[in-house]
Amino acid sequence: MIAVEGLSKSFKVAKRPPGLKHAFKSLFSREHTVVQALQDVSFTIKPGEIVGYIGPNGAGKSTSIKVMSGILVPDGGTCEIMGYTPWKDRKAFVKHIGVVFGQRSQLWWDVPVIDSFDLLKDIYKIPTPLYNSNKQLLTETLQLQELLHTPVRQLSLGQRMRCEIAASLLHDPQILFLDEPTIGLDAVSKLAVRRFIQTINREKGVTVILTTHDMSDIEALADRLLLIGKGSLLYDGTLQDLRGRFGQKKTVVADYRYSDGPVSVPGTKLISWTPERAVLEVNAAETAVSGVISQLSSQVELIDVSVEAQPVDDMIVELYKEYRL
Numbered sequence: 001m002i003a004v005e006g007l008s009k010s011f012k013v014a015k016r017p018p019g020l021k022h023a024f025k026s027l028f029s030r031e032h033t034v035v036q037a038l039q040d041v042s043f044t045i046k047p048g049e050i051v052g053y054i055g056p057n058g059a060g061k062s063t064s065i066k067v068m069s070g071i072l073v074p075d076g077g078t079c080e081i082m083g084y085t086p087w088k089d090r091k092a093f094v095k096h097i098g099v100v101f102g103q104r105s106q107l108w109w110d111v112p113v114i115d116s117f118d119l120l121k122d123i124y125k126i127p128t129p130l131y132n133s134n135k136q137l138l139t140e141t142l143q144l145q146e147l148l149h150t151p152v153r154q155l156s157l158g159q160r161m162r163c164e165i166a167a168s169l170l171h172d173p174q175i176l177f178l179d180e181p182t183i184g185l186d187a188v189s190k191l192a193v194r195r196f197i198q199t200i201n202r203e204k205g206v207t208v209i210l211t212t213h214d215m216s217d218i219e220a221l222a223d224r225l226l227l228i229g230k231g232s233l234l235y236d237g238t239l240q241d242l243r244g245r246f247g248q249k250k251t252v253v254a255d256y257r258y259s260d261g262p263v264s265v266p267g268t269k270l271i272s273w274t275p276e277r278a279v280l281e282v283n284a285a286e287t288a289v290s291g292v293i294s295q296l297s298s299q300v301e302l303i304d305v306s307v308e309a310q311p312v313d314d315m316i317v318e319l320y321k322e323y324r325l
Ligand SMILES: Nc1ncnc2c1ncn2[C@@H]1O[C@H](COP(=O)(O)OP(=O)(O)OP(=O)(O)O)[C@@H](O)[C@H]1O
Pocket: 011, 012, 013, 035, 036, 037, 055, 056, 057, 058, 059, 060, 061, 062, 063, 064
């Protein structure tokens, strides 16, 4: 569905030292530096996938989304989406995609949300029966009833985001690009947005490309991860693969009846100890967690034991470290 090959994009940025003298000088001569936002990025995405596009700040995620949605023209490489080159066949292409930029609004600021929806109906030439059924479905599932007649500028961030997502789907696109859709949302809104993304993917087969810094978005939604760093694609794999690579570290927390000395379990690292609690780190690839627990029970009278997997955030930090990002 999406085939990106050798994509590159650079930006020429004007350089100006601070101060009035330099401001005046820059009116006549400007120095520039070149920022290589994307270099030789290649990947393919199949219909119905949910792909998490991740990377640190300034890695090139938004630039990729802008190229794939036809907003930016790359310097080199190719991008074919459903047979279109986004920046060339823009008018025909946009009918097949929906785009949400979490940090920017595509709705008209001063008019009620419903007026923006009606304008989008005209822009995308959505047939009336399809528009009405999609509007009804989106209003119900995203709980927009109370918001439709409010001007966008009066909405909270979470309310606006639900309206933005609805607006991007009114024309029934097969691909949805989401650039940080949960940024700044409270826990309830985040869950609602995630649930909705899952629903349209499952029920309508919408392919989703999602950029986010929130790893619980990735954990909840993405089948596959693409990691981009300093403009290059560095990793392409599933969260499962990543767990295989980094997620073997487990934390064992043991609560026990008062014990004088610290526990000592071979193959583990004792993170902390008190007479009633020990926290140990285990590499599950080398030491069986069940063996650790039986060792513990032979040394102390256990009351409770919990085993925690390494959080996804920690694995991503390890991945960033590995690539020196
Ligand atoms: N319009 C522009 N003009 C100049 N430089 C730009 C422009 N847009 C992006 N850049 C630069 O390109 C690089 C990639 O930016 P991009 O916005 O794609 O990163 P990102 O991965 O989305 O980052 P973040 O997570 O912070 O949103 C950055 O160094 C950025 O400063």
